[in-house]
Amino acid sequence: MSLVIVGGFLINIPFIPILEQTARNLFFHVPMWMAMYAMFLISLYHSINYLRKADWLVDIKAEAAAKTGIVFGVCGLLTGSLWARFTWGTWWTFAEPKMNLAALALMIYVAYFMLRSAFDEPKKRARISAVYNIFAVSTIPFLLYVVPRQLTSLHPGADGNPAFSEITAAELRFILYPAMIGFIALSYWVYDITYRAYRVRYISEQTLRNPI
Amino acid sequence: MYLTQLLFLVTNMFQDATDVAPMDTLSEAYSDKWIAAANQGEGFFASFMSSNNLIFVVLGVTLIIWTVLIVYLTRVDKKISLLENQLNHSSNET
Numbered sequence: 001m002s003l004v005i006v007g008g009f010l011i012n013i014p015f016i017p018i019l020e021q022t023a024r025n026l027f028f029h030v031p032m033w034m035a036m037y038a039m040f041l042i043s044l045y046h047s048i049n050y051l052r053k054a055d056w057l058v059d060i061k062a063e064a065a066a067k068t069g070i071v072f073g074v075c076g077l078l079t080g081s082l083w084a085r086f087t088w089g090t091w092w093t094f095a096e097p098k099m100n101l102a103a104l105a106l107m108i109y110v111a112y113f114m115l116r117s118a119f120d121e122p123k124k125r126a127r128i129s130a131v132y133n134i135f136a137v138s139t140i141p142f143l144l145y146v147v148p149r150q151l152t153s154l155h156p157g158a159d160g161n162p163a164f165s166e167i168t169a170a171e172l173r174f175i176l177y178p179a180m181i182g183f184i185a186l187s188y189w190v191y192d193i194t195y196r197a198y199r200v201r202y203i204s205e206q207t208l209r210n211p212i
Numbered sequence: 213m214y215l216t217q218l219l220f221l222v223t224n225m226f227q228d229a230t231d232v233a234p235m236d237t238l239s240e241a242y243s244d245k246w247i248a249a250a251n252q253g254e255g256f257f258a259s260f261m262s263s264n265n266l267i268f269v270v271l272g273v274t275l276i277i278w279t280v281l282i283v284y285l286t287r288v289d290k291k292i293s294l295l296e297n298q299l300n301h302s303s304n305e306t
Contacts, residue, residue, distance in 0.1 A: 025270055028277060075281070194288060197291055
């Protein structure tokens with residue numbers, strides 16, 4: 001299944017270099033955030049599921065998805081920073097709400113891992129971090145969609161207009177949407193690897209603690 | 213000889229902060245001022261990146277994604293090898 005996903009990602013690449021110059025960053029920078037949202041949604045789903053089922057595998061899935069989401073969020077921040085240096089003039093500006101709130105959203109998720117590391121007992125850790133995760137996810141739409149659209153911003157989509165309006169060239173969409181699907185698929189693959197690694201770690205911890 | 217030149221190049225590469233006109237982004241509304249398209253600075257890094265219609269910015273962006281993902285996957289890989297070692301040792305002991 002992973003191979004199919006990777007294959008689907010590879011097909012996207014020849015399509016990408018069609019349009020001109022830094023507008024191409026759209027195909028890399030924006031899907032990073034879409035992949036992050038997808039991962040955080042998966043994490044939310046598993047956290048809710050944990051509160052219903054109390055299965056340790058589900059908890060580990062939520063942890064792996066949050067971790068992968070952070071990795072893609074960091075990618076998005078770094079790429080955005082480089083892009084901003086050559087189109088807006090600075091690496092970082094505090095007058096840009098979306099940029100700063102995205103950094104804040106990532107910090108909320110870093111706090112999720114700090115919270116996890118604070119507990120030794122697996123069941124307690126899983127339950128409390130599941131509750132925290134549900135709260136953390138609920139901040140994301142407000143931080144990244146509601147607030148930036150109320151303020152002036154350099155990002156498209158500020159001042160109340162939708163991000164993808166008629167001013168954006170229509171051809172961009174033919175690449176952007178496959179790129180989003182491709183990067184979300186890639187992030188799902190990374191998530192799967194992380195999940196399996198965490199699962200093996202958990203099992204080995206248990207067997208080392210209570211040898212058969 | 214070449215080494216000192218290379219060192220000079222590398223140290224100059226990232227010192228382009230002073231080349232760009234300092235911008236007051238805290239007190240003034242910064243929106244709608246895309247200042248950098250005209251003023252990219254003089255440093256080696258800045259002039260290289262802004263050559264060829266900024267195409268190297270796109271290269272940089274893809275390289276960033278690539279590096280972050282590779283670093284992350286390598287770390288997961290290391291973690292798994294550590295676990296494998298532990299499991300092998302523990303199965304040898306028992």
